[in-house]
Amino acid sequence: MAQAAKRPYIPELDLVRAFGILAVIMIHATSSVVASYDHQAALYPLYVFLNTAAKFAVPVFVFLSGFVLFYNYYDKPFTAGTIGQFYKKRMSKILMPFLLFSIFYFAYTRFMQFGFVDVQTFIGYFTTTKFLNMLLSGKTYTHLYFVIIIIQFYAISPLLLYAVKKFPFLGKHIIWIGMLVQWLFVYKLAGEWGVKSPGSYCFTYMLYFTAGAFIGIYYMKLAPWINLAKHAANPRKIAAAIGMWLLFLASSMLLFYFHYENRLYKTAVINTDLLEIIDEVRCITAGILLLQVSFWAYAAWNKAVVRALIHIGATSFGIYLVHPFILNLYRNTSSVGDPILYHAWxxxxFLAALLIPWAIVSLSAPIKWHWLLFGPLPTRKKKTSASVQPGIEA
Known part of the structure; x- marks a missing residue:
């Protein structure tokens, strides 16, 4: 049986990653302001808007993971060798950085909380069940839960691939299946059965993963509707794009309204179950629109800007791992009382949390063992398939 031809390389995916990591940093850079800044101040609504608007970031990275995995592997033969290669390639580039940064952040938080007494006491922190539980759930620092989610998706992806290849009709309905799994988990298991920390389980994000998987499977057919920069746009495609933007903007504004009113008056103006559905609409449309914007940006934006964004996207996993530490150090500096200087602070x-990690990760690229900390970093690429791209596939 002839091996299926490799699908075309998609450099625009690094732009999606870049927009995603910028959104992640926006969330974290504005979170303390949203929590502690004067709620009656003139610019407070802007901070709530920026924080809320960027919260599509994690679902979009999950969406992108589903897209990349199914785009790269759907046409490949499903053999033991392929599965072994999948696990070796995906797990090897994420497990070691996760383990090392989990240890680093746990050590950092212990030091900040208790100081350093002696080596024996400090090592003792790592021999407790508390550390093991926090490690396995990705809770040694606030952002590491996301890596656990991606590891879970990597673990189940071969099973999903086998199912849609064995029963092709499942591929056409994979979004609805993902939505059903997500709703059963969020509303039934987590809601009624009291599952702790549902956000630490991949099932909470199954709709976004399967939506990306659907586009990855059928990308060659869907490309004319997504890559409007390359394919001629007809009235139907333009209407679909406008409809997508209207859904995204409407859902984003509803979420902003909810969170702003909740911050000001501690009231829920929208039922939380309905809010979940609104957020799902926002995140799905955000994933599709970021693909469209990335294709447009790659074709039409200034080349120097595009190259910079592509590099940010390709180093996004390392930036993601490092940026909370830089932001924490930055916040230990004094924020001045003058409003103008405070906003500048x-x-x-935001700039420190982006530029310093980007510089650290970029400068480590020539070092042989950089992958232990940051996974694979940008090298001279061969235009073969999307799988050669580093960065967060999440």
């Missing part, structure tokens, strides 16, 4: 936090 907030902007400085």
């Amino acid at each position: 907030v902007v400085g936090g």
Whole structure:
């Protein structure tokens, strides 16, 4: 049986990653302001809007993971060798950085909380069941839960691939299946059965993963509807794009309204179950629209800007791992009382959380063992398939 031809390389995916990591940093850079800044201040609604608007980031990275995995592997033969290669390639580039940064952040938080007494006491922190539980759930620092989610998706992806290849009709309905799994988990298991920390389980994000998987499976057919920069747009495609933007903007504004009113008056103006559905609409449309924007940006934006964004996207996993530490150090500096200087301080936090990790990760690329900390980093790429791209596939 002839081996299926490799699908075309998609450099625009690194732009999606870049927009995603910028959204992640926006969330974290504005979170403390949203929590502690004067709620009656004139610019407070702007901070709530920026924080809320960027919260599509994690679902979009999950969406992108589903897209990349199914785009790269759907046409490949499903053999023991392929599965072994999948696990070796995916797990090897994420497990070691996760383990090392989990140890680093746990050590950092212990030091900040208790100081350093002696080596024996400090090592003792790592021999407790508390550390083991926090490690396995990705809770040694606030952002590491996301890596656990991606590891879970990597673990079940071969089973999903086998199912849609064995029963092709499942591929056409994979979004609805993912939505059903997510709803059963969120509303039934987590809601009624009291599953602790449902956000630490991949099933909470199954709709986004399967939506990306659907586009990955049928990308060659869907490309004319997604890559409007390359394919001629007809009235139907334009209407579909406008409809997608309207859904995204409407859902985003409803979420902003809910969170702003909740911050000001501690009231829920929208039923939380309905809010979950609104957020799902926002995140799905965000994933599709970021693909469209990335294709447009790659074709039409200034080339230097595009190259910079592609590099940010390709190093996004390392930036993701490092940026909370830089932001924490930055927040230990004094925020001045003058409003103008305070807003400048907030902007400085965003820039520091982006540029310093980007520099650290970029400078480590020539070092042979950089993958232990940051996974694979940008090298001279051969235009073969999407799978050669580093960065967060999440």
